Amino acid sequence: MHDATHRLPQRRALVTPLPGPRSAALAARRDAAVAAGVGSTAPVYAADADGGVLVDVDGNSFIDLGSGIAVTSVGASHPRVAAAVAEQAARFTHTCFMVTPYEGYVRVAEQLAERTPGAHDKRSVLFNSGAEAVENAVKVARLATGRTAVVAFDHAYHGRTNLTMALTAKNMPYKARFGPFAPEIYRMPMSYPFRDEPGLTGAQAARRAISRIEAQIGVDSLAAIVIEPIQGEGGFIVPAPGFLAALADWARAHGVVFIADEVQTGFARTGAWFACEHEGVVPDLIALAKGIAGGMPLAAVTGRADLMDAVHPGGLGGTYGGNPVACAAASATIAVMRELDLPARAREIEVAVLPRLRELATETPVIGDVRGRGAMLAVELVRPGSTDPAPELAKAVAAEALSQGVLTLTCGTYGNVIRLLPPLVIGADLLADGVGVLAEALRGCARRP
């Protein structure tokens, strides 16, 4: 694993209590100005970030195992991205592609056609957020098929807009009291190997979902299946081998659009450019965001040209969609990912981390499962000797890791999953230090009564 040179010292170093005085002052200002509904994981305020570290306003340097929720895969200030952003912003920050188009948008669409799974003719449309991309993928599928029903899965997460809340499974905090939600969304059982009956194969789990689709919805009503190849917010759930492919094959055989939501899994995160590749699945439409542009807000739907071009002119768009500065950042980010071969770096991270966590699990009864692919890895915590979720333990472990200078995130339908999403440019030593702190936090919390 190569250690690129970075602008900031790649180290874990705490110089004040947490939060420090400047963060505490900012927290007071925030309480008087920012809505309480916007939560934050860390009690500290960012001042700088580079490579695998994030530095707060009091000078504390943290190992970042969150990447801003799988976004800053090339780091939060990669020089190639920063230069591309500055250069574009100095020329024009916005014209609205629907008013006066520009090459940067076209260039990103060309790269997405080249990079996403499948050699078929593709078209793309660019947006600002993952939820917007998922929303529009469903719009395209409904228009192209003339059908309205959409299938989502248990433990799914697709966003916070009305349709994507309807697609999302977990009620609190995402959906509680925000209804009513969009109709015609149907939830099917997911392949969740840790919680499924032992030995349930991917094909059997797919058949379980398909038989319910056929019985409860009817194929002639079904426009699309929307699924994350590895479920993110729902708990980094890697379906059993064959599950995705069986669903995709069934969908194709019945004229149902297969939408892969790769907002969190896309762009090298799982050890391939896109997670569908691990299962040999070519989606009809793919929703993208997060890692695409080095931290700049950009999202996309890329898919079969016959589906995407079924939409009448003016049927897709939005004021900021494919902002030129974000497009410049995306082209720089994709270049960095290609030149550093970051899918391979993600696989190296998996090899460096997963066995270490699995070894820890053999001596730590509260670790129910260790799973993931590439640099999208997770530890599911349970009460010893059971599969009962232990969310309070996950919170305690994340808090302990933070107190030692390592930023981690939790997730999961039951809130009991610690997830690791390091920047793919993190150095080997820094990663090892961060995982060591997490391991010690897991051991320590497991010993508490």
Ligand SMILES: Cc1ncc(COP(=O)(O)O)c(CNCCCC(=O)O)c1O
């Ligand atoms: C698979 C998948 N699809 C869609 C989305 C939505 O992407 P947006 O860019 O947050 O809208 C996500 C965003 N995941 C992080 C949400 C964090 C939070 O809001 O609490 C995702 O992971």
